[in-house]
Amino acid sequence: MRGANNGLGSVATALVGAGMMVLAGCGGTATDGGAAGDVSRQLSAAPVAVAAASPWPVWSGWDFPYNEPPLASAPAVAFGVSQLTQSATQTVFRGAHALPAGSVQNYRLGVFIHHDVFYYQADASAVINADGTFTLTLPRSVGSADRAVLVLHPASYDPLSGPNCNAVGGFCSGQITGTTKLSLPIDPAAVTAYTAAYFPAPATSANAQIAALQRMMNTPQVTGGPYGAGRLIRSFHDMDSAFLYDQALAVIAFSLAGEQTSAEQIINALARSQTASGAWVFAYLADGADANPGVDMRIAGANAWFGMALNAYQKAFGSTKYLAMSTRLHDYLRAETVAVTINGVGRRGLRFAPTNYVAGRTGIFALEHQLDAYASLHQYHALNGGSQYLTAATQLRQMAESLWNGTRFLGGYDANTGTLNTGERYLDTYSWSVLALGNTGSAGQNFAAALPGMCDYFNTAGRLDYPSRKVTGIVGFYDVIYDNVPSSAPFVWSEGSLGAIMAMRQGAPTMGCAGNGASQMLESLNYMVDKLGSMPYATRNTNADFTSSGSVAGTAWLYYANRNKNPYAHY
Numbered sequence: 001m002r003g004a005n006n007g008l009g010s011v012a013t014a015l016v017g018a019g020m021m022v023l024a025g026c027g028g029t030a031t032d033g034g035a036a037g038d039v040s041r042q043l044s045a046a047p048v049a050v051a052a053a054s055p056w057p058v059w060s061g062w063d064f065p066y067n068e069p070p071l072a073s074a075p076a077v078a079f080g081v082s083q084l085t086q087s088a089t090q091t092v093f094r095g096a097h098a099l100p101a102g103s104v105q106n107y108r109l110g111v112f113i114h115h116d117v118f119y120y121q122a123d124a125s126a127v128i129n130a131d132g133t134f135t136l137t138l139p140r141s142v143g144s145a146d147r148a149v150l151v152l153h154p155a156s157y158d159p160l161s162g163p164n165c166n167a168v169g170g171f172c173s174g175q176i177t178g179t180t181k182l183s184l185p186i187d188p189a190a191v192t193a194y195t196a197a198y199f200p201a202p203a204t205s206a207n208a209q210i211a212a213l214q215r216m217m218n219t220p221q222v223t224g225g226p227y228g229a230g231r232l233i234r235s236f237h238d239m240d241s242a243f244l245y246d247q248a249l250a251v252i253a254f255s256l257a258g259e260q261t262s263a264e265q266i267i268n269a270l271a272r273s274q275t276a277s278g279a280w281v282f283a284y285l286a287d288g289a290d291a292n293p294g295v296d297m298r299i300a301g302a303n304a305w306f307g308m309a310l311n312a313y314q315k316a317f318g319s320t321k322y323l324a325m326s327t328r329l330h331d332y333l334r335a336e337t338v339a340v341t342i343n344g345v346g347r348r349g350l351r352f353a354p355t356n357y358v359a360g361r362t363g364i365f366a367l368e369h370q371l372d373a374y375a376s377l378h379q380y381h382a383l384n385g386g387s388q389y390l391t392a393a394t395q396l397r398q399m400a401e402s403l404w405n406g407t408r409f410l411g412g413y414d415a416n417t418g419t420l421n422t423g424e425r426y427l428d429t430y431s432w433s434v435l436a437l438g439n440t441g442s443a444g445q446n447f448a449a450a451l452p453g454m455c456d457y458f459n460t461a462g463r464l465d466y467p468s469r470k471v472t473g474i475v476g477f478y479d480v481i482y483d484n485v486p487s488s489a490p491f492v493w494s495e496g497s498l499g500a501i502m503a504m505r506q507g508a509p510t511m512g513c514a515g516n517g518a519s520q521m522l523e524s525l526n527y528m529v530d531k532l533g534s535m536p537y538a539t540r541n542t543n544a545d546f547t548s549s550g551s552v553a554g555t556a557w558l559y560y561a562n563r564n565k566n567p568y569a570h571y
Contacts, residue, residue: 076192076193077097077098077099077152077192077193078096078097078098078193079095079096079097079098079150079152079192079193079194079195080095080096080195081093081094081095081150081195081197082094082095082096083095084197084199086141086142086199087141088141089139089140089141090137090138090139090140090141091137091138091140091141091142092135092136092137092138093111093134093135093136093137093148093150093197094133094134094135094136095133095134095150095195096132096133096134097128097132097133097134097152097193098132099128099132099152099192101130101131101132102130104128104129104130105155106154106155107128107152107153107154107155107192108126108128108152108153108154108155108157109124109126109128109134109136109150109151109152110124110126110150110151110153110159111124111136111138111148111149111150111151112148112149112151112159112172112185112186113142113145113147113148114145114146114147114148114149114174114238115144115145115146116240116285116286116287117171117172117173117174118149118171118172118173118174118184118185119170119171120159120160120165120170120171120172120185121138122170123138123139124136124137124138125137125139128152136150142199144218144220145199146198146199146218146219146234146237147196147197147198147199147237147238148196148197148198148199149184149185149186149194149195149196150194150195150196150197151186151191151193151194152191152192152193152194153190153191153192154192157190157191159172159185159186159191160172162185162186162187162190164185165185172185172186173185174238174239175187176544176547180548181540181541181546181547181548181549182196182238182547182548182549183238183239183549184238196238198237198532199218200215200216200218200532201214201215201216201217201218201219202214202215203215204259205257205259205262207257207559208529208533209253209533209535209555209556209558209559209562210253210254210257210259210262210559211533212529212532212533212534212535212550212555213233213250213253213254213262213552213555213556213559214259214262215532215533215534216233216234216237216534216550216552216555217231217232217233217234217262217265217266218234219231219232219233219234219242219286219287220286220287220288222268222269222272222287222288223272224272225268225269225270225271225272225273226271226272227264227267227268227271227321227322228268229268229269230264230265230266230267230268230269230270230271231265231266231269232247232266232269232270232284232286232288233246233247233250233266233552234286234552235551235552235553236537236547236549236550236551236552237530237532237534237549237550237551238547238549239547239549240285240286240287241283241284241285241286241291242283242284242285242286242288242291243282243283243284243302244270244280244281244282244283244284244299244302244303244305244306245301245302245305245306245553246551246552246553246556247266247270247306247309248302248305248306248308248309249305249309249552249553249556249557249567250262250263250266250552250556251263251266251267251306251309251310251312251313252308252309252312252556252560252567253556253559253560254266255309255312255313255315255316255317256312256316256559256560256563256565257559258316260313260316260317263313263316263317264313264321267309267310267313267322267325269288270284270306271322271325272288273288273290274325274328274329275298277298277332277354278328278329278331278332279298279303279329279332280298280302280303280306281296281297281298281299282297282298282299282302283297295357296353296354296355296357297353297357298353298354298355299352299353300333300336300350300351300352300353300366300369300372300373301366301368301369301372301373303329303332303333304333304350304369304372304373304375304376305372305376306329307326307329307330307333307373307376307377307379307380308372308375308376308379308567308568310322310325310326310329311326311376311379311380311383311571312379312567314326314383315379315383315571323384326380327384330376330377330380330389333350333373333376333377333392334377334388334389334392336350336351336354337349337350337373337392337395337396338350338351340365340399340413340415342399342402342403342413342420343402345402347395347398347399347402348392348395348396348398348399349365349370349395349396349399349413350365350369350370350373350396350399351363351364351365352364352365352366352369360414360416363414363415363416364412364413364414364415364416365399365412365413365414365415366411366412367400367403367409367410367411367412367429367433368412368426368428368429368432370396370397370399370400370403371400371432371433371436371437371568372436373392373393373396374393374396374397374400374436374437375436375567375568375570377389377390377392377393377396378390378393378570378571379570379571381393382570382571383571397437397442398442400433400436400437401437401441401442401443401445403420404441404445404447405420405422406445407449407450408425408429408430408450408453409429409430409433409447409450410422410429411424411425411426411429423482423483424480424481424482425453425456425480425481425482425484426479426480427454427457427477427478427479427480427493427496427499427500428496428499430450430451430453430454430500430503431451431454431496431499431500431502431503432499432503432568433447433450434447434448434451434503434506434507435499435502435503435506435566435567435568436568439506439507447507448506448507448508451503451504451507451508451511452508452511454477454500454503454504454513455513455514456481456486457477457478457479457480457481457487457490457500458475458476458477458513458514458516459475459476459477459478459490459491459492460473460475460514460516461473461474461490462474462475462476462491462492462528462539462540463539463540464528464536464539464540464548465540471527471528473524474492474524474525474527474528474539475492475513475514475516475520475521475524475525476492476493476494476497476500476521476524476525476539477492477493477496477497477500478490478491478492478493478496479493479496479543479546489541489542489543491538491539491540491541491543491546492525492528492538492539493537493538493546494525494528494535494536494537494538494551494553494554494557494558495537495551495553495554495557497521497525498522498525498554498557498558498560498561499557501518501521501522501525501561502560502561502564502566504517504518505518505564506566522561522562525558526558528554529558530550532550533555534550534551534554534555535550535551535554535555535557535558536548536549536550536551536554537549537550537551537553537554
């Protein structure tokens with residue numbers, strides 16, 4: 001989970017692009033028809049019947065390349081880009097609309113190009129044809145743009161009239177709308193129709209998920225680092241966020257796939273930002289800038305995940321190129337492992353952060369962070385030796401195991417109040433504990449026996465509506481249960497569901513929820529994959545923390561699940 005509140009429930013915010021995004025979850029926020037398959041299901045795929053299982057997802061509607069924004073309901077006027085071409089002198093969007101032939105003269109087309117904000121292209125020329133087609137032409141290449149938002153609107157409407165827009169400057173800041181969960185320049189309710197067209201970076205991998213991750217590196221070059229220039233990967237297709245946790249997930253996936261150049265791009269870009277302490281901050285913008293300037297958000301779990309990423313690179317390519325950087329980070333993690341007493345027993349645990357950027361943060365010990373750092377330090381020791389790293393790893397395992405209550409893992413411990421977190425049950429405390437610690441504990445505790453508790457989070461009604469198509473009946477898990485009260489608005493969270501599936505395979509291979517086993521869930525989740533090959537972070541929902549945009553987290557965990565590769569694995 002990406003968030004900054006796993007453990008004991010306060011919420012942090014991180015600046016994303018020109019707006020604010022509320023975060024929830026791990027180590028930093030926060031998928032296949034079987035272990036070996038990694039090609040997402042096509043629109044023509046027939047629904048699969050499974051005895052006693054939930055209904056399988058069903059695609060419906062027509063489709064265009066790259067039109068992705070999910071909607072709360074089907075659009076009244078269909079509108080989408082069917083072809084996008086670019087040369088040195090122009091960029092041309094061609095597509096279709098469903099306006100009545102006799103009314104096209106009453107409407108106009110506009111286009112916003114997204115960089116850090118949405119810039120309105122006043123010099124675009126557009127033709128709306130009575131036969132249901134349109135052409136919009138920009139008299140130049142858009143260069144490093146990542147996304148265009150086309151709006152179809154009445155002739156009397158001014159696209160720069162919104163309160164989030166600067167008419168003089170010709171731009172609008174992004175707003176995450178309730179109807180789409182995506183960052184947009186205009187509320188869809190204000191226009192007749194809209195669609196988004198993407199300019200993905202080139203992909204070289206034959207693997208569907210790795211190629212999708214490569215496409216999300218349509219970001220500015222970051223220069224000035226000790227290893228040369230690089231690029232970050234944007235965490236979501238529609239935002240300029242680049243969370244440290246997501247950079248780690250992508251580096252691990254690239255390393256496991258043998259994509260050394262892509263992995264090095266991200267590591268090179270981040271190398272410029274390693275702080276004097278050896279750590280990184282929680283979130284960056286796509287150009288490498290700190291997303292929370294002036295706030296010291298060196299969150300433990302996110303840094304431990306990047307430690308795992310540096311380990312994965314070193315192991316995959318037999319390279320010590322980044323070893324000095326990795327050593328500084330792992331020394332930082334050791335230094336952040338401090339004395340804490342739980343149930344009268346002295347332990348050493350990894351504190352949430354070294355500063356109280358939110359009141360009391362230094363006194364929180366999240367289970368997920370113990371798991372992340374345990375794996376990272378254990379892997380580092382296996383690669384490079386040093387008894388101090390193995391000692392720290394052992395202490396963190398003991399700390400994690402102290403949060404086992406006999407039937408399940410608790411979310412964390414608050415040293416400020418001397419209380420265990422018994423009221424918040426995070427999905428990842430079930431799945432990640434098994435992936436990191438194994439099925440059994442040091443004293444024979446049956447950790448895998450807790451996994452059926454994940455069925456409490458199971459949802460059979462995940463849904464994504466796009467302007468061009470619809471998919472319903474996605475099955476999977478949502479994120480958290482408070483005070484043992486199930487969610488009144490469940491959804492399917494791809495990242496967490498995929499981790500749960502991997503834990504089921506490892507620790508409870510015969511387990512099922514509502515008749516669905518791990519393989520069935522994985523096949524169901526593949527229906528979520530968007531036209532760029534990315535996994536949306538979540539199905540349609542009312543939770544402000546869970547966008548429906550294509551995400552690094554969902555895509556990387558889909559790769560891990562498809563390839564049966566556990567990022568926590570010991571070396």
